[in-house]
Amino acid sequence: MSAPVLILVTRPVEVEPGAEPGEASRPFRLADVALPQLSVLDLGVTRGDGVFESVRVGPSGSPDLEAHLRRFVVSASLLDLPAPDLEVWRQAFAAAVSEARRRGGDDEVLGVKLVLTRGIEGRGVPTAWVLAQPAPDHTAVRRDGLAAITLDRGYRHDAGAASPWLLLGAKTLSYEVAAAATREAARRGAREVVFVSSDGFVLEAPTSSVVMRFGDRVVSPPAEVGIIAGTTVTRALAFFAERGFETAEERIPVSRLARADAVWLVSSVRQAVPLTALDGRPLHLDATLTAALNAHLGT
Structure with missing residues (x-):
């Protein structure tokens, strides 16, 4: 069984035309799941202010990914969060699955969670990540x-x-x-x-x-x-x-x-x-x- 794979999404939302892209050249990166990554001031922690999706990935992939992404966008809109950049999320999802497959094999069933929070209060910068790990056995x-x-x-x-x-x-x-x-x-x-x-x-x-x-x-x-x-x-x-x-x-x-x-x-x-x-x-x-x-x- 593979260890969890954590991808921090550093450019999770669409960039306004003419705005500085910040870390746009590096929209996500692999992180160590065993190290602290989330601020205790994050509104996702202090108020549950954020949205998520949980996606099953079997040996043949995830046929529901696009449906999950569409619902992800709807959830963000309902919370007045910035619109997720879906191409970035697709790439981050693929990177997480690829790394999990490298560690655990192609036959392992994964549960992949996509999370977007409002970020640290007052900063106006969302926090986002993708976490891939072996799915529990529900047989x-x-x-x-x-x-x-x-x-x-x-x-x-x-x-x-x-x-x-x-x-x-x-x-x-x-x-x-x-x-x-x-x-x-x-x-x-x-x-x-x-x-x-x-x-x-x-x-x-x-x-x-x-x-x-x-x-x-x-x-x-x-x-x-x-x-x-x-x-x-x-x-x-x-x-x-x-x-x-x-x-x-x-x-x-x-x-x-x-x-x-x-x-x-x-x-x-x-x-x-x-x-x-x-x-x-x-x-x-x-x-x-x-x-x-x-x-x-x-x-």
């Missing part, structure tokens, strides 16, 4: 599934449109609510959470999108209900469509969730994890379909 949970509970997220399904300052569609560094919800699940004997809106619609999991099968129909909530637009869920729905299922993104009442024939939580690194129980009620686990879905997502 068992993808095969065996896990139990989840539903928790009220505390806002209506239309809160994102009514209150855009809540940043509901942004993938930010502020993940304490997600962590607190996962701890609550553990206290109730489960390992995962399905968030629901205060007016009774299915939202998302703390780090995953929710996909549900009702007979020959497979659905997932749309981003318009105040959730992060999933990258992996798009490929998951394409998998089902190729196999003759009707697919859609639509609002799903919580009352329907318990009647689903199958439920998966899908995300880039962990891929598709089937739910075996929800709020103590057993759910069917379709092992064959789940294995095929994960084979599709892993290509």
